[in-house]
Amino acid sequence: MTRKHWGREAEKKRGHSGLPLIFPPRLMQQGCPLFFAALLTLSAANAETGRQAWLRYQPTQKSTQTIVELGNAPELTSASQELSLALGARITHTLTNNSVVLGTVDQMNFASFPGLQPGGYCLRTIPTKHLSVITALDPPGVLHGTFAWIRHLTLGDNLSQLNETSNPSVPIRWVNEWDNLDGSIERGYGGRSIFFESNNVLPDLTRAGRYARLLASIGINSCTVNNVNANPRVLTSEFLPQIARVAAAFRPWGVKLSLSVDFASPKTIGGLDTFDPLDPRIIAWWNAKTEEIYRLIPDFAGFVLKADSEGRVGPSTYGRTHAEAANLLANALKPHGGILIYRGFVYDHHADWRNLKNDRARAAYDNFAPFNGQFAENAFVQVKHGPIDFQAREPVSPLIAALTKTHETLELQITQEYTGQQRHLCYLAPMWKQVLDFDLRVGGAHTPVGKLVSGLVGVANVGRDDNWLGADLAMANLYAFGRLAWQPSLTAEQIAREWAAQTFGNNRRVVDTITQLEMDSWPVYEGYTGPLGLGTLTDILRGHYGPGIESAERNGWGQWIRAGHEGIGMDRTVATGTGFIGQYPPEVAHMYESLKECPDELVLFMHHLPYTYVLHSGKTIIQHIYDSHYAAAEAAQQFPERWRTLNGLVDQERFTAVLNRLAYQAGHAIVWRDAICSWFLRESGIPDSAGRAGHFPDRIEAEAMQLSGYAMTDVTPWEDASGGKAITCGLANCTAAFAFHGTAGKYDIAVQYFDVNTGAARFTLKLGNDILRSWLADDHFPTKELNGDSSTRITIRNVKLRPEDTMTLEGTPDNGDRAAIDYLEIRRSR
């Protein structure tokens, strides 16, 4: 039945007024101005923790509006409660002279709402009937519309003229959480799991429900709650009822639960002697298991499968294909309406680095393109946006273009594994926009990535920290992911603006400053980490956090950058290299193969070139590396200063928390800058034409101080410490002293030290006998080693110094934290 016919049927049932009887006829005739008085004002006065994220409603006065909820689906109840919270308004069943009415279109047959699709919504203000209408084909759509209406309200948009129909751009808008059942989260930086602890589901799932609310507010419709490196226990009959409790916590928000599964489950938990996808017993096992799940969770969304990747077993054990594995699970899900997402992140992590033709970037395409068209209708290949692994810059994966007859979802990473782990501000929406807008020229036609995929999946990894991701400003990434999945035509800046206004208040200066900080952050992060498409240059063997350039080389992981004395970069050309470029459609391949056309930002991803090669920018590669690292680290120094301008305009709690993060980032950007510039200086032997790399006139190396108890030690990798060395204390207490030889004046003193995660060493900096500052090294950086993960700094500003003043640094070790110091830097205060 078409929407129009359906509407007529509904009209017959309800009588000629077309409106359900609860609407008093009087209100149908009178004119009455719409009144949106009790708007949200986001006061700076209240201390906050970030728990409310962008749903930070603070109605200041009792509203005269009423909320009329038509129907009783759980999502509708959530929607009306949400509105009530946002407006401070009453929920009634009777229309007043100022009502917001919400319900599905079948209850709104006084008007037609053309163009709606599942999950989409229509917002309409009908002044003559004194109504604000929020409607949709289905209850989740009404909820999405309600959040959109509240967003308009919060942003101060004109609601009296509202007439907006909005549909999601893709049906699959999922988040994956890499939560382990023991409560830890792989690549999670916001605390422990909100779902699991000690191999069980948490007794209290309040926070899981709150998360679903956040997800619903940005249009996300499924959450995969466990790690793709799946524990088979998740599918046991003992555990599934616990999982059903999580699904129940999600349900009022229209967010469906999905699960990552282990492909060997029939053997590991099912007691069978095989997990061969073509074995009838295995087919029967998955069918029965899936039925069991649907009995407990009737709205279960589906499975995510990581197979034959990074040590996970898969169909290759039995010589079967990825399509055969995918279809096994897809077929089991099909009768129930579920889908199977099969991860395209498959590569050999034991590749031979000596073979110059080997290339991890080729892997996704090589593994999946041959099976194009062989996947079931309800199976989706989930492709990471780049061919390596969420680096600060990568080209779009060529697999996206190759799967012309297979459904695919695009995997983006919200959690900042390779982009600063939420300790660095790195707003990823501009990167994602470039990915979504990238024209792959499939068949020579305009085929942007956003149009080729049926879904967007974001790896979110929120945790128990009040502010979800561990950093307030990082939440812009979660928000942006949802908004882009819904409407990829939004700009990254638009999204940042609306996020900032909802999260920190509608003050113009606040919104401008935060938006600009967010927008600058990715280029800045890329600028002081990985240049010209080389990757992030982080330590890929350990935390994926601080610098560790050579960790990429000479091992099986395949993140090689092929850096030598003469030149650098992977030769991925068809002519002389790995042939990766040939995986793209011809027009794109031509652009990357040709040095004339290949953009500078990816040139070392595609080509191996001498350090003296001149880029389109006119700079040599080596000078670009120096310049970009110095410029970006300098830009990072400005981040805390820019944030400081908001003192008093945002709540003090988040003001301080963000300031501390940005100040840390400014210091760590210098660690990155120096590591990379020093390494390239040594490797290339070509000096920085501006004379900066390797020259630190304001620095006093710790090992050059007068040491008592402290001993010198080598730092690995060497580039992570100034001069490759630090001092560590093996006694209860040690000191490092030196005399100041500069001229009298005010100085900022930066102490570069190491903060390992085993204990909390104490440091005290003294000027003569006066204590300038005493502090604990008690952060939780991801290492117990002295390296670029643990290297951090504290800056004491405006210290009056006179020639020959003596300064002493005292270190008191604690539980394996040996109070290690790298250097001091003394610079005139600005």
Ligand code: GCV
């Ligand atoms: C969940 C990278 C990450 C792993 C992650 C993997 C994946 O290798 O470092 O932690 O595993 O990607 O996406 O499966």
